[in-house]
Amino acid sequence: MEFGPHLMLAVLEGLVQxxxxxxxxxxxxxxxxxxxxxxxxxxxxxxxxAVLAWWITSLLGGGAGLAFAAALVGAPLMVGAIAALADWLVLRRVAYDPERTIVATIGLLYIFQQITLMTFGPDARPVPPPFNTRLALPWFEWGEGGIALYWPWGLSITSYKLFVIAAAPVVLVALWLVMTRTRLGLVLRATRIDSETARAFAIPVEQVYALVFGIGAALAALGAVLVVPIRQAHYLMGADPLLLSFIVVIIGGLGSLRGTVLAAVLIGMSDGIISVFFTPTLAKIFATLVVAMVLVARPGGLFGERRT
Amino acid sequence: MLKVEAIDAAYGRVQVLRGLSITARAGEILCLLGRNGAGKTTLLKAIMGLVPVTGGGITLDGTEITALPAHRIPRLGIGYIPQGRRLFGELTVAENIEIGLMAGRQDRETRARVLALFPRLGERLGQRADTLSGGEQQMLATARALCLGPKLLLLDEPTEGLQPSMIALIREVVREMRARGVAVVLVEQRVDAVLEVADRVVFIENGRTALDTAPEELRTNPALLHRHVGV
Known part of the structure; x- marks a missing residue:
């Protein structure tokens, strides 16, 4: 395949990532x-x-579309509930102390991993995509009569991957609307700015924390449900998303949602493109180098927030 | 109204309040005076449940509030204007006011009433709170607390760093609250401001109540001021 179509293929893979x-x-x-x-x-x-998506789709069987839709809703809700419970059982007990919560969440990491290994087993499990039509994509070339479209062999994407690419903007807009247009969003933003003053204005900060921990986990689970028909579910699959998420959050600026989105697109695209042209390992090396450079140039990240 | 009886409070191992007692009645302005570090701000935070009380008790209209979670205390009708205003700086004026309304489960009528007290805020509803001038920020902090529809109002150095016209406005609002039957507990460093509005003055020293007196007493006996706050 020529470079142009190959690059387009890599960009599409990057957009999925x-x-x-x-x-x-x-x-x-x-x-x-x-x-x-x-x-x-x-x-x-x-x-x-990802694992719960496999479990739900296996349990329901039947039509792939219905089972996947159930997983898309059910798995994030279940993971959100598990996270809220973990918040109540563990993080609240250590009073959300920054150092102790790092140790506590390392503990949670191993607990979740081992419970999954014991119940789900060590094998990777596939989840069938609800739809998977291969769509051929056109490319262009300069001919004597101007631009001419043609259909290079191998330049295609599945309808499911297009769905994954479209899903993130939809969720982002929904999240933005919740954060800026609802009372819940107002409460979350006030708590983020000053939790003590939030308490003095009747905001139940502990409940807000449990909700936020649940929403954060549900977003990760949603990402996993979307990707599991492409990559399969496995009990050790959490390491890469964790590393890349940390890289993204550091580059974007700790706590900045705008910076996170921008950095995620940047790192996701570079990861996808480099993985297609070279190797996934090189993509991780590149991302880590970007973090190092950003930390040198802008220690607070691209959109590091000013704390009042 | 508010009864604080022999409370102890500490930040970790540092004991700040040691058996401190005060009372505040409806329609009364109680001013707290004392040197820096005497425990005035800690007392207000203890009433709000923001600092754990390790001994003694606090009641509001006979209801024990000492052990209540902090977020349930404002619902009882306690409005708090913290030192340094502590606005939600990234939120707009309207959103800060909305937080106050939500805290007291108040309606649009309360909002209109409060904005009538501070018309300038009405012109800046869409502006971020941290872009307001110091005086406007104090107006907003006061408006946010009033939106809760308080029966007890706690103010921690509300005139700090303000120009005279703004101080006069805050004083007027405090008097207005008293006229509506609200109990006001005011922490102040400026003795002249205290003497102008106070119905009663309590001196706090080393986390204890040192003196509970009338402002007239302070006017006729300035030695008291010198002894307790060094002016």
Missing amino acids: ASVLTLTALGLSLVFGVMRVVNVAHGEFFMLG
């Missing part, structure tokens, strides 16, 4: 922004989302 990473990193950023908790178990919520 960026879409999933945006949702996953947004969850991590939301949790850090509101709760000041560095959630090391975030990748495991991603993994749980």
Whole structure:
């Protein structure tokens, strides 16, 4: 394949990666922004989302579309509930202390991983996509009569991957509307800015934290449900999303949702493109280098927030 | 109305309040005076449930509030204007006011009434709170607390760093609240401001109540001021 069509293919793969990473990193950023908790178990919520998606689709069987729709709604809700329970059982007990929550979430990481290994087993499990039509894509070339379209062999994308690419903007807009247009969003933003004053104005900060921890985990799980028909569910699959999410959140600026989205697109695209042209390992090396350079140039990240 | 009886409070191992007692009645302005670090701000935070009380008790209209979670205390009708205003800086004026309304489960009528007290805020509803001038920020902090529809209002150095016209406005609002039967507890550093509005003055020293007196007493006996606050 020529370079142009090959690049387009890589960009599309990058957009799939960026879409999933945006949702996953947004969850991590939301949790850090509101709760000041560095959630090391975030990748495991991603993994749980994928595993529960497999479980739900296996349980329902039948039509792939209906089973997948149930997983798309059910798995994030279940993971969100598990996270809220973990918040209540663990994080609240350590008073959301920044250092102790790091240790606590490392503990949660191993607990979730081992429970999944014991119940789900070590094998990777596939989830059938609800639809998977291959769509051939055109490319162009300069001919004597101007631009001419043609259909290069191998330049195509599945309808499911297009769905994944479209899903992130839809979720982002929904989240933005909730944050800016609803009372719940107002409460979340007030808590993020000043939790003590929020308490003095009747905001139940502990309940807000449990909700935010749940929403953060549910976003990771949603990303996982979207990607699991492409990559399969496995009990060790949380490590990569965790690493990339941390990279994204650091580049974007800790707690900045706008920066997180921008950095997720940047890192997701570069990860996808480099993986197609070279190797996934090189893509991770590149992302880590970008983090190092951003930290040198702008220690607070691209959109590091000013704290009042 | 408010009864604080022999409370102890600490930040970790640092004991700040040691058996402190005060009372505030409906339609009365109680001013708290004391040197820096005496425990005035900690007392207000303890009433709001923001600092754990380790001994003694606090009641509001006979209801024990000492052990209540902090977020349930404003619902009882306690409005708090913290030191340094502590606005939600990234939120707009309208959103800060909305937080106050939500805290007291108040309606649009309350909002209109409060904005009538501070017409300038009405012109800046869409502006971010941290872009307001110092005086406007104090107006907003006061408006946010009033939107809760309080029967007890706690103000922590509301005139700090304000120009005279703004101080006069805050004073007027405090008097207005008293006229409506609200109990006001005012922490102030400026003795002249205290003497102008106070119905009663309590001096706090080392976390204890040192003196509970009338402002007239302070006017006739300035030595008291010198002894307790060094002016």
